Amino acid sequence: MPQPSSTRRWEIDALRGLMLVLMTVTHLPTRLTDPLGQPFGFVSAAEGFVLLSAYMAGLVYGRLAWRKSIAHMTRAFWRRALVVYGCQAATLVFLFTVIAFIGVKVDQPAVKNLMALYLEQPVAALVNGLLLIYEPPLLDILPMYVLFMLASPWALALALRFGWLPLVAASVAQWVLAQFGLSEWVYQALSTWLPTPVAYEETGSFSTFAWQFLWMLGLWMGATRNDPAAPPLAFPRWAVLLACVVAAVCLVWRHAVGQAPFEANATLNLLFDKWQLGPLRLVNLFALLILTIHFGPALARRLPRVRALETLGTASLPVFCAHLAVVLLVLALFGPELDRSWWIDAPLLLGCFAVLYAVARVSLWLDQPPDDDGRPRPDDVVSAATSTRPVWRAPATGSPAARAVSSPARR
Template structure:
């Protein structure tokens, strides 16, 4: 993450590359291969999901916060809602694909991996379909996009509150909600709603991710991204002692994870009660400590590494089209599960071929998405009106045109919008 404010019209290629890396790690984690376990949570007790959500929130805060700075708060609301609608449409399409193609084939051939995935749908298909479209029923693998929809809908209101009251109050409230989620807030909210309006979807089918915990991660990224649009915003900086502490924690937790495994304490051991502290779904306290340590190191050392390392443009391409690539990776995982099952003992050559083919498909999806977006912008741009006697400029200028990955000239700072 860049330590200095980004120009309002500049796209952060470092963030795109990092998101592309998170997408690849999620693909490796979800595809059943011999690399699933070794590359799951490779940096400690933190998965690619945390990094992807944090980076996506950062980009949302920076991009849509820029809309509020340059245009108006109303335009920011509309931009968030349009994105939420697009994400919902992707979720609905994936849900229908799962309930039709995957369900038909998987149940017909009695594929255990698919039957287990669709256990509730098999028992109550109509309730599952309606509940899925209402974001109540969230089957495995399809339980993160509903979070994105809800976070996108809530984000403009949160940013307006931050404009008025400041981000400290927002983050304080968000942190308290995360703390309450560690003590069963999610189940309590479900029981309260169920007492008023009986819910047809049981609690264990409402998704593995605890929304009340993950909202803190989203708010953190939203705050970090939104503040980058202020020309007077100070750079993200940390005292030396905090960087040294982050290094020690990151090395210790990464070594622990790879020596012991993804579950820090044996289920039958005396320290098993401490496993929830590392829980992924509720973002346990030690998991947040591990994540904060990595964030500090990424902010502190990231710009230096980015300046010295060659740009990985293929990762930038994946990150630039993150939503279509994310959806494509879920389609690939579902197809592999219905065709090959959840087998992790295939020959290495087959696993490598499967991963290589999957990465190739994701890259092709990203390239096609960016090509379509570029041509749609060109098609919707109205032609310039020429004055009498004026000649139309040449189609191909003598200097290379700026690409989507190259920074544009910095726009002059705009006045801070008045909420309302």
């Protein structure tokens, strides 16, 4: 039930829904985990989901900053960050209560290893988890979102005043330093002043200093779409052809050798590393991004719309949290085995996606304003600032947007 095209981007919703499906299949331990993990090359659904979310954040909140003020945009970002933080806290409590009880009761090693610190130091684990320091596996994505959304108002405000080049350059520099251990260095420096029982390995698998580059890239792409004078996102023919070659090579390579491109060579595998966003992984991602932007509009016009994917993508935050709950329950009850009978895996998959779709429908129904006509408001970053007004125009002198950029009080 997406909204009209003036307020919704159904193709973005469908892509986010597809990313959620791929993440669920990857995280849920079944026979499909390995073959459908990174199905398009050495790129996972997480990269696509972060990039899409950042794009919508830049598009919607950037429009809010121009139409109203930096202060309005900042409050909208922070409200959404608080909602995402609440989801992270609820998922953490679910892990430390329901999943911990089941895992200990059935003596499930996978669950015990997943929350080892909590089983040893429950109070410290809970406090540090709520502070976004302790991030057990699978629960390390939303904390990254919270940090990115808290930092985004300053990024957009600086971009409105000084342009995007300095911000993108600083983001690239952080990504480069992250390849040489910036995250661990910062952890060591901070733990010297603020000792914590949380080891570096338990602070989350994702390198925030590397993944911020994807968020900044998406934020830039989305925010610049609000400028009527901005050139279209288009690429020369040679870039499209090169992207086709790179994407095809990586696709065949991934399915020929598996998800480890260089098999047992750990040093070379770092070039495609997911957690650090290795350089060759970014090359593969950029190739897919170019192809999506170039061929996407034509495919969207010709392919039938998959309403179920749109529904999942529109309610992306509750669906994402629900997928975590289902995956944790399956791990606690069935373990991480990937070679179970299809008589078990098929009902698991069908039941999981039935739950996710039901969560999406209920969430969209609950999210309808009282005077709505039955169409859901958009979820995730879009919900804070969707508007039916025309696409914004460059602000005139004296407009709220101009005052937002020029007034120190509003910055």
